[in-house]
Amino acid sequence: MMFSAFCPTHDSTVLMTRRNVVGFDDTDDGPVLRWRCGCGHLGTLDRNGSHAPAAPVLQTIRS
Structure with missing residues (x-):
């Protein structure tokens, strides 16, 4: 089995x-697959596509 999902950390599919x-x-709205990207980001895939919370914004420390 292979599938693609949008990963906000990678900012790509x-x-x-x-x-x-x-x-x-198996929900009333159809099957929902929960996934974890290789980077660790979690999301879901359902009949409406891929869903994942936004990646955290990293701040650069300037000296």
Whole structure:
């Protein structure tokens, strides 16, 4: 099994395999696949596409 999902940390679509799947739910709105990107970002994939919370904004420390 392979699928693609948008990862906010990468700011792009990432190709994933069954190893990225962390859960599966059968809801009233249809199946929902929970995934974890190789970078650690978590998200879901449902019949409406990929969903993931925004990546944290990193601040640069200036000396």
